[in-house]
Amino acid sequence: xxxxxxxxxxxxxxxxxxxxxxxxxxxxxxxxxxxxxxxxxxxxxxxxxxxxxxxxxxxxxxxxxxxxxxxxxxxxxxxxxxxxxxxxxxxxxxxxxxxxxxxxxxxxxxxxxxxxx
Amino acid sequence: xxxxxxxxxxxxxxxxxxxxxxxxxxxxxxxxxxxxxxxxxxxxxxxxxxxxxxxxxxxxxxxxxxxxxxxxxxxxxxxxxxxxxxxxxxxxxxxxxxxxxxxxxxxxxxxxxxxxxxxxxxxxxxxxxxxx
Numbered sequence: 001x002x003x004x005x006x007x008x009x010x011x012x013x014x015x016x017x018x019x020x021x022x023x024x025x026x027x028x029x030x031x032x033x034x035x036x037x038x039x040x041x042x043x044x045x046x047x048x049x050x051x052x053x054x055x056x057x058x059x060x061x062x063x064x065x066x067x068x069x070x071x072x073x074x075x076x077x078x079x080x081x082x083x084x085x086x087x088x089x090x091x092x093x094x095x096x097x098x099x100x101x102x103x104x105x106x107x108x109x110x111x112x113x114x115x116x117x
Numbered sequence: 118x119x120x121x122x123x124x125x126x127x128x129x130x131x132x133x134x135x136x137x138x139x140x141x142x143x144x145x146x147x148x149x150x151x152x153x154x155x156x157x158x159x160x161x162x163x164x165x166x167x168x169x170x171x172x173x174x175x176x177x178x179x180x181x182x183x184x185x186x187x188x189x190x191x192x193x194x195x196x197x198x199x200x201x202x203x204x205x206x207x208x209x210x211x212x213x214x215x216x217x218x219x220x221x222x223x224x225x226x227x228x229x230x231x232x233x234x235x236x237x238x239x240x241x242x243x244x245x246x247x248x249x
Binding site for chain 1 (some may be wrong): 151154158162164166169172173175176206209210213216236244247
């Protein structure tokens with residue numbers, strides 16, 4: 001029987017994260033450009049217009065896609081920062097868990113804002 | 118022929134230069150990309166979600182958020198937050214282009230770094246002019 005051996009330091013373990021961080025960046029950049037263009041050309045006035053923007057299904061799904069991309073993008077980015085500056089394993093694990101919980105909370109909160117009323 | 122390399126001293130002091138003014142433009146773009154990313158994760162995104170929650174919840178909530186942004190200090194903070202987002206956006210696009218080996222030479226990397234700062238400032242000014 002061949003024992004399962006995993007190379008713990010192979011650089012290729014980060015490739016998926018690296019690529020996804022860039023793909024999510026492109027998704028967020030496209031959303032940002034469209035949103036920015038819309039808001040700069042015709043800024044909404046008042047509550048009714050503001051609410052109307054986020055009432056369409058396309059806009060809600062696009063916003064959720066943005067927040068979901070943000071979740072993954074920020075997870076990788078914050079992990080990079082934590083790995084660079086926090087030394088002790090216990091501190092690092094605590095910080096990364098806190099980041100993970102916070103990001104999932106952002107996602108749920110965004111969904112509640114868009115659909116919860 | 119060069120001389121044999123001098124052996125590394127056994128005890129040497131690690132060198133830290135935390136003065137940002139000593140960094141070249143590409144280095145500044147990079148560190149501000151990191152700092153703005155950290156600030157966007159916390160506290161900017163949760164704060165914006167909080168504003169969205171209020172502003173989309175009811176007319177009263179919308180008026181409250183609107184009222185907060187009337188304050189000059191709040192406008193200044195909003196501009197700073199917008200700059201952080203704009204910088205992260207432009208610097209991120211620059212990094213994506215570098216990943217594609219676009220503008221990788223030293224001179225090009227330097228000009229694109231300066232362009233990131235210029236675009237970030239211009240976009241922030243545009244938004245400030247449009248909304249104030």
